[in-house]
Amino acid sequence: xxxxxxxxxxxxxxxxxxxxxxxxxxxxxxxxxxxxxxxxxxxxxxxxxxxxxxxxxxxxxxxxxxxxxxxxxxxxxxxxxxxxxxxxxxxxxxxxxxxxxxxxxxxxxxxxxxxxxxxxxxxxxxxxxxxxxxxxxxxxxxxxxxxxxxxxxxxxxxxxxxxxxxxxxxxxxxxxxxxxxxxxxxxxxxxxxxxxxxxxxxxxxx
Amino acid sequence: xxxxxxxxxxxxxxxxxxxxxxxxxxxxxxxxxxxxxxxxxxxxxxxxxxxxxxxxxxxxxxxxxxxxxxxxxxxxxxxxxxxxxxxxxxx
Numbered sequence: 001x002x003x004x005x006x007x008x009x010x011x012x013x014x015x016x017x018x019x020x021x022x023x024x025x026x027x028x029x030x031x032x033x034x035x036x037x038x039x040x041x042x043x044x045x046x047x048x049x050x051x052x053x054x055x056x057x058x059x060x061x062x063x064x065x066x067x068x069x070x071x072x073x074x075x076x077x078x079x080x081x082x083x084x085x086x087x088x089x090x091x092x093x094x095x096x097x098x099x100x101x102x103x104x105x106x107x108x109x110x111x112x113x114x115x116x117x118x119x120x121x122x123x124x125x126x127x128x129x130x131x132x133x134x135x136x137x138x139x140x141x142x143x144x145x146x147x148x149x150x151x152x153x154x155x156x157x158x159x160x161x162x163x164x165x166x167x168x169x170x171x172x173x174x175x176x177x178x179x180x181x182x183x184x185x186x187x188x189x190x191x192x193x194x195x196x197x198x199x200x201x202x203x204x205x206x
Numbered sequence: 207x208x209x210x211x212x213x214x215x216x217x218x219x220x221x222x223x224x225x226x227x228x229x230x231x232x233x234x235x236x237x238x239x240x241x242x243x244x245x246x247x248x249x250x251x252x253x254x255x256x257x258x259x260x261x262x263x264x265x266x267x268x269x270x271x272x273x274x275x276x277x278x279x280x281x282x283x284x285x286x287x288x289x290x291x292x293x294x295x296x297x
Contacts, residue, residue, distance in 0.1 A: 161280070
């Protein structure tokens with residue numbers, strides 16, 4: 001939670017710096033985020049490759065382990081597609097790209113900004129992705145009990161998206177009433193983490 | 207997309223190879239610095255964009271709709287998965 005607040009504070013500080021008009025052009029340009037994003041993805045990859053979770057996941061791997069992440073992807077995208085009717089001015093591909101963050105607000109927003117590049121709606125889509133995925137993560141963090149009541153013990157995992165393997169894991173375990181969901185929650189988070197760049201790449205037309 | 211996937215796969219390969227070194231810990235610490243830096247840079251670009259700031263209310267509303275749709279879809283998906291996996295919790 002403290003980490004989330006620090007991250008939101010950094011975003012707010014960036015917006016404030018941008019509003020002053022004093023930010024140099026290299027800071028507001030397109031190249032710098034691309035380089036930092038590449039570094040972030042490489043670091044995420046190192047973390048994935050080196051983690052014990054990856055080995056544990058391989059050991060306890062079964063078809064059932066993949067079912068929940070696949071269901072989360074299908075359910076999220078299916079419902080996100082309805083955004084076309086509710087938002088009016090957004091295309092189906094935009095709604096699907098926005099839904100493809102699965103709570104990974106930092107990566108999804110920067111990916112959309114990066115892949116959309118010079119498109120006129122790149123910045124606004126990236127902003128919506130950032131806000132939508134912050135809302136999803138916060139909802140998963142504080143609403144796990146409610147989601148478990150509505151959708152069963154797997155619902156907090158599914159709603160948490162990629163956060164099921166870290167930030168939301170304690171509340172998931174509490175609501176599932178057993179640590180047996182831990183491998184499933186970790187596999188779910190990792191599978192979705194890999195899916196984010198793939199799906200956003202597809203829906204942003206890269 | 208392929209550039210990003212390539213970087214991700216390269217990172218996983220490096221992580222696997224360097225599992226017993228200090229590199230994974232350094233990468234973990236690096237992520238904790240990179241994410242706020244990235245968001246600061248992103249915020250700077252967003253803050254400098256007058257059209258975006260003027261419409262932030264509309265974007266917030268759209269973000270809430272997308273988030274709620276995603277959550278609803280995930281709950282529906284979890285119910286289906288629970289039925290298929292068969293050993294869902296007794297809530």
